[in-house]
Amino acid sequence: MIRAMGSVFDKWARRWMPNPMLFAILLTFVTYVLGLILTDSGPFQMIQHWNKGFWALLTFGMQMCLILVTGHALATSPIVRKGIEKLAGIPKAQAGAVALVALTAAIASLINWGLGIIVGALMAREVGRSGHMRKIKMHYPLLGAAGYAGFLTWHGGFSGSAPLLVATKGHFLEKSIGIIPTSLTLFSPLNIAVTIALLIVIPVTMLLMAPKNDAEIIEITDVDPDLIADDKSQEIARADMVPADKIENSRIISWLIGLMGLSFVVWYFYSNGFKLNLDIVNFTFLFAGIILQGTPINYIRAVNEGAKSCAGIIIQFPFYAGIMGMMKFSGLVAIIAGGFVAISTSFTYPLFAFLSAGLVNLFVPSGGGQVAVQGPVMAQAAQVLNFSMPKTMMAIAYGDAWTNMLQPFWALALLGITRLRARDIVGYTMVVLITSGIVFALGLMFVPG
Numbered sequence: 001m002i003r004a005m006g007s008v009f010d011k012w013a014r015r016w017m018p019n020p021m022l023f024a025i026l027l028t029f030v031t032y033v034l035g036l037i038l039t040d041s042g043p044f045q046m047i048q049h050w051n052k053g054f055w056a057l058l059t060f061g062m063q064m065c066l067i068l069v070t071g072h073a074l075a076t077s078p079i080v081r082k083g084i085e086k087l088a089g090i091p092k093a094q095a096g097a098v099a100l101v102a103l104t105a106a107i108a109s110l111i112n113w114g115l116g117i118i119v120g121a122l123m124a125r126e127v128g129r130s131g132h133m134r135k136i137k138m139h140y141p142l143l144g145a146a147g148y149a150g151f152l153t154w155h156g157g158f159s160g161s162a163p164l165l166v167a168t169k170g171h172f173l174e175k176s177i178g179i180i181p182t183s184l185t186l187f188s189p190l191n192i193a194v195t196i197a198l199l200i201v202i203p204v205t206m207l208l209m210a211p212k213n214d215a216e217i218i219e220i221t222d223v224d225p226d227l228i229a230d231d232k233s234q235e236i237a238r239a240d241m242v243p244a245d246k247i248e249n250s251r252i253i254s255w256l257i258g259l260m261g262l263s264f265v266v267w268y269f270y271s272n273g274f275k276l277n278l279d280i281v282n283f284t285f286l287f288a289g290i291i292l293q294g295t296p297i298n299y300i301r302a303v304n305e306g307a308k309s310c311a312g313i314i315i316q317f318p319f320y321a322g323i324m325g326m327m328k329f330s331g332l333v334a335i336i337a338g339g340f341v342a343i344s345t346s347f348t349y350p351l352f353a354f355l356s357a358g359l360v361n362l363f364v365p366s367g368g369g370q371v372a373v374q375g376p377v378m379a380q381a382a383q384v385l386n387f388s389m390p391k392t393m394m395a396i397a398y399g400d401a402w403t404n405m406l407q408p409f410w411a412l413a414l415l416g417i418t419r420l421r422a423r424d425i426v427g428y429t430m431v432v433l434i435t436s437g438i439v440f441a442l443g444l445m446f447v448p449g
Contacts, residue, residue, distance in 0.1 A: 002208035002435075003208055005431045006208075006431050007209075007211075008427075009426075009428070010141075010428060012427060013423045013426040014423050014424075014427065017408075017423035017426050019421070019422065020409070020412060020422050021316055023408055024316050024320055024409075027323055027362070031323050031326045032046050034332060035049070035332055039330040041330040041331075045330075046330060049325050049329035049330050050322040050323075052325045053322050053324050053326065053328065053329070054319075054321055054322040054325060055318060055321065057321040057324075057366070058317075058318075058321075060278075060317065061313055063279070064278075064313050064317070065307075065313055065314065066282045066286075067117070067281060068306060068309055068310060068413045068416060069303050070282055071118035071306075072302065072306030072417065073289040073293060074285050074289035075122045076305070077293045077294075077302070080292060084122060084126045087126075088127040088130035089134070093136065094131070094136065094138045094210045094217075095207040095210045096207070097136070097138055097143065098203075098206045098210055099203035099204070099206060101124050101147050101150070101206075102146035102149050102206045102207075103150070104120070104123050105120030105149070105151065106151075106152070106198065106202055107153075107199070108120065108150070109150055109154040110156070111158055112276040112281060113151070113157070113367075114159075114278050115276070115281060116150060117410065117413050118413065120146075120147030121147050121418055122417060124140075124414070125220075128143050128227070129220055132219060132220050132221060133228070138217070138219065139210060139211050139217045140219055140223055140420070141218055141424040141428070142211075142428055143418075144415075144424060145206065145426075145428035146203075147418070148405075148414050149202050149205075149429055150202060151404060151410060152402070152404070152405065153199070153401070154367075155400055156186065156191045156194060156198075156394070156397060156398070157195075158186070158276065160367070160397050161368040161371055162393045162400070163180075164182070165368065166185070167181055172372070172375075176379055177389050180389060185390050185393055185394055185397075188390060188448075188449055189447060190394060190443055190449045191394060193443055194398070194439060194440065194447070197443070198439055201435050201436060205431060205436075206428070206432070209428055209431060223418075223419055227418075247296075248295065248296055248297035248300075249296075250295065250296065251294060253295075253296055254290050254296055254299070257290060258288070261283065261286065262287050264283070265287070308416070310416065312412040312415065312416060313412050316409070316412060320365060320409055323363050324363070324364045324366065324373075327360070327363050327373065328364075328373045333373040333377070336360055337356045337360065337377040337381075339356075341377065341378070344385065346385045349381070349385050349387050350387070350392070351395075351444060353381075353395035353396060354395040354396075355399065357374060357378075357396045358400075358402045359399075360373075360374050360399075361399060361400045361402070361403045361407065362407050365404065365409035365410065367397075367401075374396060375396065378395075388449040391444065394449070398440045398443075398444070402436060403433070405426075405433040406429070408422040408426065
């Protein structure tokens with residue numbers, strides 16, 4: 001049944017799923033019209049809201065480009081590449097390969113969401129490449145989908161925006177809900193049970209969708225033959241080097257600047273513990289990559305290659321920021337969340353909180369941004385219904401992660417690295433949307449918070 005669902009949704013996505021840029025534009029139109037219908041904002045006011053939010057993700061967009069570029073440079077260094085190739089060479093069949101990619105991405109996403117995105121993409125590409133080299137037929141779009149499906153675990157992991165926010169002193173909801181420690185959210189029986197279930201359900205769902213018919217398999221070379229090419233550094237004989245070449249190929253320079261950067265990384269973790277954020281992940285990737293690439297010019301070449309994958313992020317993030325602006329400043333988020341709250345009881349509230357967060361996430365695909373605009377409404381409702389506040393925060397967190405399986409915003413980095421299209425993977429991730437939705441719903445309804 002799972003394989004049949006995957007096939008049906010895959011055919012639908014290939015026919016109807018537009019390029020992510022067009023998806024963002026169409027979503028802009030939908031948000032604009034909803035604002036006109038459901039709020040008191042006029043036509044030009046909605047455009048003003050749009051513009052007010054349009055540039056809000058510039059810093060975040062740059063961080064995402066850097067994680068993609070620095071992650072690519074690190075992963076293509078000789079020693080890391082060999083390690084990934086060994087891991088990618090473990091599966092002996094397509095189903096095992098798909099499960100391995102999904103599980104690796106899910107575990108990495110638990111550690112840090114940015115790490116999960118890059119690890120999932122690189123594993124999908126390398127497993128597909130390894131399969132081709134070993135003459136094992138593997139459906140490359142399914143590998144890409146598996147790399148993205150693992151991202152579902154992030155908001156219940158160590159970088160989850162909602163649980164970390166409400167555990168931080170001085171957060172914007174502190175006066176109404178107080179400080180909620182992570183022992184009641186991330187380390188609650190609910191989140192432990194849901195996370196373990198996802199680590200099983202996601203890989204199993206993906207492997208069950210592996211096509212049996214060879215005619216249905218799209219291999220990595222069918223997507224882009226260059227994906228299996230070896231990255232060879234261009235060596236220049238020492239005797240032929242001019243001074244500029246010697247500087248570019250100096251290992252001493254790479255080691256000096258690399259050690260400067262990594263010395264700060266060591267100090268950071270010593271001072272702060274294992275507290276990951278995008279900045280420290282990028283900083284670590286950058287200087288580790290410089291050292292492991294061997295020479296400055298090798299690193300520059302790796303960065304140039306990785307930067308080709310940033311186009312979607314650069315142009316699409318402003319459109320999503322604009323959508324967030326319309327949702328926030330028009331009051332659409334409060335209206336949508338309030339509608340779900342109005343039909344809730346103390347028993348159904350966690351389910352409706354989860355569903356409303358999933359719907360809002362389609363328009364506000366940013367964990368921190370969504371908590372900021374939806375959190376106050378859901379917190380007030382939980383107080384009225386006398387419902388668990390920690391469980392409310394986890395319902396928002398799960399809903400935010402859940403509909404990423406339909407929303408291609410977070411897939412942009414993966415699509416750039418794997419060179420797949422959104423329509424190649426969304427059909428499969430829609431099936432994961434269904435199976436994971438069951439896990440989230442059952443957990444929220446029946447597992448203690």
